Amino acid sequence: MRPLTQAILYRASQAVLVALLVGMLTFLMMQALPGDMAFRIAAGRYGYDAVNAEAAEAVRRELGLDRPALAAFGTWLWDLMRLDFGTSVISGAPVMDEIRHQLGASLQLAGAALALSFLIGPPVGILAGLRAGGWLDRTLLVVSTALRSVPQFLMGLILIVLVSIQLGWLPAAGYGRPVHFVLPALTLALGLAAVSARVARDAMAAVAASPYYAFGRWKGLSEGQLLRRHGLRNIGVTLVTYLGLQFAMLVEGVVVIEAIFSWPGIGHALVHAIFGRDVPMVQGTVLLLGLGFVALNTAVDLTARWIDPRGRGAGEARS
Amino acid sequence: MFRLFSSAAGGALILAAMTGTGHATEGVLDVVAPFEIKGADPVTSGNIFIKMDVAETLVNADAEGQLTPGLARAWTVSEDGLEWRFQLQPDVLFHDGTPLTAEAAALALSHARAKPGLLETAPITEIADEEGALVIRLSKPFAPLPAFLSEYRSLIYAPAAYAEDGSVREVIATGAYRVTRLDAPLRLEAEAFDGYWGEAPAVTRATYQAVGRAETRALLAESGDADYVFNLDPASLARLSGAPQVEVLSVSVPRSLLIKVNGAHPALADVRARQALSLAIDREGLAQAILRYPAGADQILPKSVSDWHSDSVEPLAFDPEAAKALLAELGWTAGPDGILTRDGQRFSLTLTTYPDRPELPLSAAVLQQMFAEIGVEVVIDSTNSSEVAVRHGDGTLDIALFARNFALVPDPIGTFLTDYAPTGDWGAMNWDNPEFTALIEDLARGEGGQAERERAIEILQTELPVIPVAWYQQTAAVSTGVAGAVLDPYERTIGLRQMRWAE
Numbered sequence: 001m002r003p004l005t006q007a008i009l010y011r012a013s014q015a016v017l018v019a020l021l022v023g024m025l026t027f028l029m030m031q032a033l034p035g036d037m038a039f040r041i042a043a044g045r046y047g048y049d050a051v052n053a054e055a056a057e058a059v060r061r062e063l064g065l066d067r068p069a070l071a072a073f074g075t076w077l078w079d080l081m082r083l084d085f086g087t088s089v090i091s092g093a094p095v096m097d098e099i100r101h102q103l104g105a106s107l108q109l110a111g112a113a114l115a116l117s118f119l120i121g122p123p124v125g126i127l128a129g130l131r132a133g134g135w136l137d138r139t140l141l142v143v144s145t146a147l148r149s150v151p152q153f154l155m156g157l158i159l160i161v162l163v164s165i166q167l168g169w170l171p172a173a174g175y176g177r178p179v180h181f182v183l184p185a186l187t188l189a190l191g192l193a194a195v196s197a198r199v200a201r202d203a204m205a206a207v208a209a210s211p212y213y214a215f216g217r218w219k220g221l222s223e224g225q226l227l228r229r230h231g232l233r234n235i236g237v238t239l240v241t242y243l244g245l246q247f248a249m250l251v252e253g254v255v256v257i258e259a260i261f262s263w264p265g266i267g268h269a270l271v272h273a274i275f276g277r278d279v280p281m282v283q284g285t286v287l288l289l290g291l292g293f294v295a296l297n298t299a300v301d302l303t304a305r306w307i308d309p310r311g312r313g314a315g316e317a318r319s
Numbered sequence: 320m321f322r323l324f325s326s327a328a329g330g331a332l333i334l335a336a337m338t339g340t341g342h343a344t345e346g347v348l349d350v351v352a353p354f355e356i357k358g359a360d361p362v363t364s365g366n367i368f369i370k371m372d373v374a375e376t377l378v379n380a381d382a383e384g385q386l387t388p389g390l391a392r393a394w395t396v397s398e399d400g401l402e403w404r405f406q407l408q409p410d411v412l413f414h415d416g417t418p419l420t421a422e423a424a425a426l427a428l429s430h431a432r433a434k435p436g437l438l439e440t441a442p443i444t445e446i447a448d449e450e451g452a453l454v455i456r457l458s459k460p461f462a463p464l465p466a467f468l469s470e471y472r473s474l475i476y477a478p479a480a481y482a483e484d485g486s487v488r489e490v491i492a493t494g495a496y497r498v499t500r501l502d503a504p505l506r507l508e509a510e511a512f513d514g515y516w517g518e519a520p521a522v523t524r525a526t527y528q529a530v531g532r533a534e535t536r537a538l539l540a541e542s543g544d545a546d547y548v549f550n551l552d553p554a555s556l557a558r559l560s561g562a563p564q565v566e567v568l569s570v571s572v573p574r575s576l577l578i579k580v581n582g583a584h585p586a587l588a589d590v591r592a593r594q595a596l597s598l599a600i601d602r603e604g605l606a607q608a609i610l611r612y613p614a615g616a617d618q619i620l621p622k623s624v625s626d627w628h629s630d631s632v633e634p635l636a637f638d639p640e641a642a643k644a645l646l647a648e649l650g651w652t653a654g655p656d657g658i659l660t661r662d663g664q665r666f667s668l669t670l671t672t673y674p675d676r677p678e679l680p681l682s683a684a685v686l687q688q689m690f691a692e693i694g695v696e697v698v699i700d701s702t703n704s705s706e707v708a709v710r711h712g713d714g715t716l717d718i719a720l721f722a723r724n725f726a727l728v729p730d731p732i733g734t735f736l737t738d739y740a741p742t743g744d745w746g747a748m749n750w751d752n753p754e755f756t757a758l759i760e761d762l763a764r765g766e767g768g769q770a771e772r773e774r775a776i777e778i779l780q781t782e783l784p785v786i787p788v789a790w791y792q793q794t795a796a797v798s799t800g801v802a803g804a805v806l807d808p809y810e811r812t813i814g815l816r817q818m819r820w821a822e
Binding site: 056164259260264268 | 355357358360362363434435436439440486487502503504505506508526528529530531532534535538539541542543544673675676702703704705706708709711712721722723724727737743744745
């Protein structure tokens, strides 16, 4: 079997395993959470002014919450096999629609943040790495340490006060138009760029100090040619692997940022779903997030193979 | 490389410059509030559709809580009080172009009654349409019925809005604005509805944005991104009051911060123990420090709810020494750590509260200190709001701290009926005062007046099935670019329909 197919098959089997484990674990955890599920759902639906014993009873009847847990899990698994995620017990809308809206909004924000951080971090890092110990390198160390140390919610508030209130350039929060992306994406991107700049700087410094880089210079390549031919490709694998990792970290950062900027994302949705015991919503969201990570890892693997053909060649030679 | 980097930076600058030309879209009124849109169903999110003038109820209420005609232009009740007849406004169209008929209104109310809510608690036997009028038949007289019909869960959607099973598919209502985009849970966009039966609104486009964090709401008001920001936190209120671009509105609302007491708890069954707890509370201090306005509650409802505020009752006072004396009378003596004991039992209570309203856990911590002063130990359990109802049900509740809205309908009688006649999840627990129950039931039937209401308040004041702590104020920040905005004590409307752009 060709190693590429082998790698994909490996990831596919991983995906099935992740789906089963995630489904089982979230189901067990939701069952183990304290409190009466019917009351929690009623509170989530009708709010604290209207939750009472009658509302909870009505929810219990409507959703059949008296059923044994095992039967409910079986139904969920069977629906999942037919790719039916069910409907949210809070809003009554199909879980798939809610996730599409909310995960979509989160992915857009995460994507914009990642792209912005990629424009800021690696270029600065590469410049610093080329002249390790220079003024840019030293400044970068201070600035990136400072940016990384500021908690994201604080960074978000600082940016709102500065850019929206003092300068009046951008909306403070909200969703719906492209300008709404700038501040939350920038907040996330600054934190990401602080680290990716350091990673790019270390990788670049190592490459720039290597014998093959010095040889390239001796044989008469200009600095630009040298960077394009021997620099970027060699730091590429490190950067792409790290980028994949950052994307995973983003999911965590997005939760805080969504709250501050009132962004209708998956972090917000998941927190509310857990409070409101919206089991179908939690299972659907966590499942898609789990599968998303598998897909992300696959993409990182494939990109790394494409950038660095050495592993690929060796693998084929073995087979 | 430098070139690549500088062009990226240049691009970012151009982007910033392009977006810098004013971010609040011209001609669109942006409303920001903490309530999330859970869906199209009136039962879960009707309050938002009412506030945004998208949907309407049969009966409206003005700022004094007086009922006014809504989709019903007039109503009458039969001699025996068992049959209500509502005449509908003529020529009302739903947003899908179909006309409002008594049949459509009856269908909407029947769906509302089948779901949890106030309407479910009214003694309704039949909702029908007869000779073009909506007729509601009751099993016993029920005076607050029109008030119940003004609540958001009783709003009227077109028949096409409901699915077979009663679930709501989309928002098809009769309001001055029509939903053009519904992005649950955070955003909705609306535009003026051409076929509106009333006066056409001056502002033609509006948006609603749910923003959970109070700091963010205040920042949106301050930056000018939002024109009407509902519900400000105390710290932001002080800052926004000095900002020239916004006007801060505040109004006393019929919502009270209360301590619910388990009347069957061995330490609390005697009314003197409840009075002692009440005497231990420095209400003005707590209100000033946490809510940041002077609204300590010396009885259950504030003066603004004139019918249900009594000037003749003795106000609840702050007197820790008197509280200690009362507890000593009951046989409690201070233990080695200052906490009272009796027959080997410590005076220790668990206080259940919830963090949905951020001031609740803070107030709980302050009360904990105040009760410690008189030797009562309090353990705070800040959990899900539904736990108050659960613990009421299974009898495990000691005391609970919550904010109760007495005006889900403009007439607080509905809330007194469900919470105190004799008990309710959000009112009295293991307390039964036959005189009070009889008074409230008479008032609900439409018998009795101010004297009866004052007697009812007096009973609550002396028996203390709940201990009033503070009265709430509602606040809003309105852009000076908008005129005609209102802050309704009954939290029904923001006056969107009457708003216009200021010159």
